Amino acid sequence: MDWDAIALSARLALVTLVALLPLAIGMAYWLATTACRWKPWIEGLLALPLVLPPTVIGYYLLVAVGGHSPLGQWFESVAGYTLAFSFSGLVLASVLFNVPFAVQPIQRAFEATPQEVREAAQCCGLTFWQAFRKIELPLAWPGILSASVMTFAHTLGEFGVVLMVGGNIPGETKTVAISIYDKTQSFEHASAGAMSLLLLVISLVTIAVSYGFVERLMKWRRVG
Amino acid sequence: MSLWLDLRHDGPPLDFRTEIPEGKITALVGPSGSGKTSILRAIAGLLRLDRAEIRLGSEVWDGAGIHLATRERPIGLVPQHYGLFPHLTVIGNVEAALNHLAPADRRVRATDCIALAHVDGLESRYPRDLSGGQRQRVALARAIARGPRLLLLDEPFSAVDRSTRKRLYLELRRLHEELRTTILLVTHDLDEAAQLASHLCLLRNGRLLQSGPTSEVLTTPCCEQAARLLDIPNVFHSMAEAGPSGRTMLLRWGPHTLRTASKALPPEGTTQGWAILPTNVLLSRKDKPWGSHLENPVPAVVEEVTELGAEAVVWMRPEGLPDQRLHMRLPTRAVRRDGLLVGAEVTVCLRAADIVLLQANDGAES
Numbered sequence: 001m002d003w004d005a006i007a008l009s010a011r012l013a014l015v016t017l018v019a020l021l022p023l024a025i026g027m028a029y030w031l032a033t034t035a036c037r038w039k040p041w042i043e044g045l046l047a048l049p050l051v052l053p054p055t056v057i058g059y060y061l062l063v064a065v066g067g068h069s070p071l072g073q074w075f076e077s078v079a080g081y082t083l084a085f086s087f088s089g090l091v092l093a094s095v096l097f098n099v100p101f102a103v104q105p106i107q108r109a110f111e112a113t114p115q116e117v118r119e120a121a122q123c124c125g126l127t128f129w130q131a132f133r134k135i136e137l138p139l140a141w142p143g144i145l146s147a148s149v150m151t152f153a154h155t156l157g158e159f160g161v162v163l164m165v166g167g168n169i170p171g172e173t174k175t176v177a178i179s180i181y182d183k184t185q186s187f188e189h190a191s192a193g194a195m196s197l198l199l200l201v202i203s204l205v206t207i208a209v210s211y212g213f214v215e216r217l218m219k220w221r222r223v224g
Numbered sequence: 225m226s227l228w229l230d231l232r233h234d235g236p237p238l239d240f241r242t243e244i245p246e247g248k249i250t251a252l253v254g255p256s257g258s259g260k261t262s263i264l265r266a267i268a269g270l271l272r273l274d275r276a277e278i279r280l281g282s283e284v285w286d287g288a289g290i291h292l293a294t295r296e297r298p299i300g301l302v303p304q305h306y307g308l309f310p311h312l313t314v315i316g317n318v319e320a321a322l323n324h325l326a327p328a329d330r331r332v333r334a335t336d337c338i339a340l341a342h343v344d345g346l347e348s349r350y351p352r353d354l355s356g357g358q359r360q361r362v363a364l365a366r367a368i369a370r371g372p373r374l375l376l377l378d379e380p381f382s383a384v385d386r387s388t389r390k391r392l393y394l395e396l397r398r399l400h401e402e403l404r405t406t407i408l409l410v411t412h413d414l415d416e417a418a419q420l421a422s423h424l425c426l427l428r429n430g431r432l433l434q435s436g437p438t439s440e441v442l443t444t445p446c447c448e449q450a451a452r453l454l455d456i457p458n459v460f461h462s463m464a465e466a467g468p469s470g471r472t473m474l475l476r477w478g479p480h481t482l483r484t485a486s487k488a489l490p491p492e493g494t495t496q497g498w499a500i501l502p503t504n505v506l507l508s509r510k511d512k513p514w515g516s517h518l519e520n521p522v523p524a525v526v527e528e529v530t531e532l533g534a535e536a537v538v539w540m541r542p543e544g545l546p547d548q549r550l551h552m553r554l555p556t557r558a559v560r561r562d563g564l565l566v567g568a569e570v571t572v573c574l575r576a577a578d579i580v581l582l583q584a585n586d587g588a589e590s
Contacts, residue, residue, distance in 0.1 A: 119270050120307030120363075122294040124321035125370055134320065138311045 001194055004171050005179035012087070012175060013155040016094040017148055023095075024102035024147060029136065031103070032110035033118075047104070049097040058164020061093050065165070085167045090175075093165040094155050101150040109143020110136065142214040149210035153203045225281025227374060227406060231266055232275040238262055238430035244423070249400055249407040251417035251438070254427030254453065260410040261304075262430075264376050267408070268301055269294035280373060297374075300367030300405075304379045306359045308351040314338065314362050315347040321369040333369060340402070341365035342395060357388040361395070368403065375407045381416060393419055414455060418442060426450050443501060447583045451499045457551040458505070459582070464496035475579070479544035482520045483576045497582035502537070504578035505552040507562060508571040520574040524550060526566055531556050538564055540572070 031043060049057055065072045065083040075083045083089040113136065121131035137144075159177040166173030168182070176195055183192035227244040238259045244250045252260045265271035267278060269285065269292060277287035285292045300321075301307075309317050318334035325333060338344050341361040351359055360380055367375060377396075381389045397420065400407060411417050417424055418438060425435040426445075433453065434446045445451035451459050462475040462482070466489045473490060475482040475498060490496060508518055524540040527549065536559040538552045552572065564570070 114305070114307065116303040116305055116307035117309060119265075119268070119294075120301065120303060120309070120366075121320070122270065123268060123299060123301040124366065125295045125323060126320070127295065130323060135309055139309075 001191060001198075002174075002176065002179040002183070005174050005176045006195070006198070008087075008171065008174065009156050009176040012090055012094055013152045015091050016098060016155045017151050019091060020095045020098055020102050020151060021144070021148065024099070024106055025137075025140075025144065027099075028103045028106035028140075028143075029110050029132075031107050032113075047100045050100045054097070054158070054160025055164055057097055058093070058161040061089075061096065061161065061165050065089055065092065084165060085169060085173060087166075087172055090162060090166040090173050093161050094158065097158065097161050098151045098154055101154050102147040105143045105146040105150065106140060107143075109140035109146075112143075113139045142217045145210055145217075146214050149206050153206050156202060157199055225283075225373075227267070227408075228277070228279040229263070229267070230275075230277040230287075231263060231273055233262070233273040233430070236262065236430060238266075238273065240427070240430065240432050242425055242432055242435050244406060244408060246406050247404050248423050249396075249409060249421045250423040250425065251409045251411055251421035252425050252427060253411055253414060253417045255412060257429075258427040259430035260412075260427055261378055263427075264301075264378050264408065264410050267297075267374070268299055268376055269297050298370070298372050299374045299376055300370060300372035301376045302360070302363045302367050302378065302380045304382060306351075306363035306380075306383075308359055308363060308366075310351050313348050313350055314343060314354070314365075317351070317362055318366045318369050321366050324370075334365075337365040337369045338362075340368065340399065355388075356384040357392060360384060360392060364396075364399070368399070368405070372405060375403075375405050377407060377409045379410055379412070381411075381413075389416075396420060414442075426453050428453060444580050445499060445582065448497050448499075451580075451582060456499050456501055458502060459497065459499045460548060461495050461497050464490040464494045465492070466490070472576075473581070477522075477545065478542065478548070480520070480522050480542070482522075482574060482579060484579045484581060485576045486581050488581075497584065499580045499582060500574055500578055501580075502551045502553040504575065505550060506573045506575065507552070507554065507558070507564075508573055509562060518571075518573050519576055520579075521571050522550075522574060523569065523571050526564055526568045526570060529559060529564055529566060531559065536564075540570065 027046070031039060062084055063069060065075070067073065067076065067082050067084065072083050079088070083092065117135065117139070121135045126134065157177055159181065162173070162175050163178055168174050168178055176199060180192050180195050183195070226246045229240060229242055229244065231238050231240045236259065240259065240263055252263060254260050262271055266273050266276055272291070278285040279287070284290050285297055309320060312320060315334050315338065318337055319330045322330040322333055335347070338347060341364045343358055343361045343365060346354065346358060351362070354362065381392055384392065393416070409417070409421060421438050423436070424438045424441040426433040426441060428449055433450045434441055442454060445454050445456060448459055460477065462477045465474050465476065467474045467483065470489070471487060473484045473486040473488060473496070475484060475496060508521060523543040526538060526540050528539040530537045534556055535553055536556045538554065538559065540550050540552065542548055542550055550572065
């Protein structure tokens with residue numbers, strides 16, 4: 001077992017979740033409530049990671065954050081190290097390719113809130129933020145939970161984008177998925193098998209538990 | 225302070241101008257798509273119109289560059305499906321409207337409103353555990369919690385069964401007696417409007433057809449569209465002329481000449497629309513002698529009799545008018561007593577005071 005890789009993957013998944021969740025909630029709420037004519041295009045753009053090969057996303061990210069790009073140069077001047085092939089670069093990549101996994105469940109949850117409930121909150125004298133905190137967020141909670149689980153599990157298992165942007169630096173960018181690939185290449189089947197099984201169990205348990213929990217929550221919330 | 229409304233919009237079309245009297249229950253009645261809910265939502269500030277002027281007394285809510293946010297309007301809203309917050313208990317729902325109070329005061333005020341709406345004892349229940357009638361009462365308790373000066377009810381009884389609805393009518397009337405708040409009720413149910421509202425606004429295609437005291441609007445439609453909305457089937461057109469004394473209008477209805485109570489004298493050869501309520505078509509009983517009290521007698525043949533419980537609907541063909549049918553409503557026992565069968569020849573009387581003359585231009589406000 002490559003415990004360093006497992007710990008790195010867990011850290012990456014947590015940091016990604018913390019960084020992405022507030023952004024995803026904001027984007028999802030906007031998408032659920034806007035009448036903007038560009039909405040289909042914006043939704044399409046956000047859903048691209050679902051259909052594009054990870055290597056394509058990884059390639060564009062590498063170009064965008066590499067040492068020759070303005071963003072890469074700016075980051076290097078501020079942080080003192082390059083964004084590509086670093087943990088920070090990995091977080092940025094991870095946040096971007098997880099956008100649809102985080103935004104879509106939350107958007108569906110916000111869309112499921114009846115307009116009458118939203119308007120009743122306004123008629124109760126609540127400000128936007130009061131209504132968001134007291135009404136919108138608690139009602140969208142099942143979607144937020146789903147999004148968190150999907151993001152976490154997906155980050156743990158992501159391979160292509162991570163390899164393209166982060167490479168294979170032990171303790172810095174070598175995640176559990178890359179470690180499994182390494183072990184398989186070097187015929188360490190026992191270790192690769194154990195880590196694969198661990199990923200499989202973690203993914204299955206988290207998704208099954210969250211699905212069950214979300215279903216119960218939805219049933220409980222339903223009015224009549 | 226009455227509520228003044230001047231609302232204009234292109235899509236969906238709205239051209240509505242009226243004054244809602246203070247402290248009364250006013251019903252906005254019209255078919256689906258007539259703009260009732262849009263008007264309610266505009267008043268609540270939930271819908272922006274092309275042009276809106278909304279004033280409560282001297283307080284401007286909309287117009288003159290002002291658009292007061294919904295939360296700043298002293299309103300309470302009961303939406304059609306109540307809009308209860310499903311994750312909050314009954315008391316939580318009511319307290320949500322009391323954010324401006326200190327937490328301790330919120331509980332006291334919420335408990336008072338819950339008692340006023342007759343849902344005390346259900347404070348810790350969630351909306352999913354309540355019946356339709358209970359949810360409606362909770363929504364009402366939440367709507368009155370902030371002490372609104374205007375209560376907006378959007379088809380609030382449409383989702384409950386008939387017996388619950390009757391009970392809720394009484395409770396709304398009782399609540400109104402206690403609070404004396406101005407209430408604007410949106411409904412497509414005329415009976416509901418007649419039972420609850422003291423003032424009525426008839427709407428069609430976003431336009432006000434008629435408004436006024438309920439009893440007046442229900443019995444004297446201003447135009448043909450209003451008569452149709454009020455479900456008055458007896459709408460006819462006749463040539464109008466001045467009576468022999470030159471002081472009242474006469475209607476030539478086929479071979480019959482009907483006197484009216486109208487003092488307005490039409491120009492020669494004018495076609496005049498008129499209506500009479502089915503309950504105002506009076507049957508002349510055979511056992512009573514003809515007399516001068518019988519106004520505008522019209523012989524007719526009964527074509528159809530349908531008994532609907534205690535009331536019967538009778539369709540008859542007036543003599544000399546093969547393409548006209550007169551609709552009459554009377555108690556079932558009267559139908560049986562007078563032997564009103566299909567084919568029976570009867571005489572009905574259309575009293576001059578009951579003949580309602582309709583304006584040619586639809587949409588005039590009375």
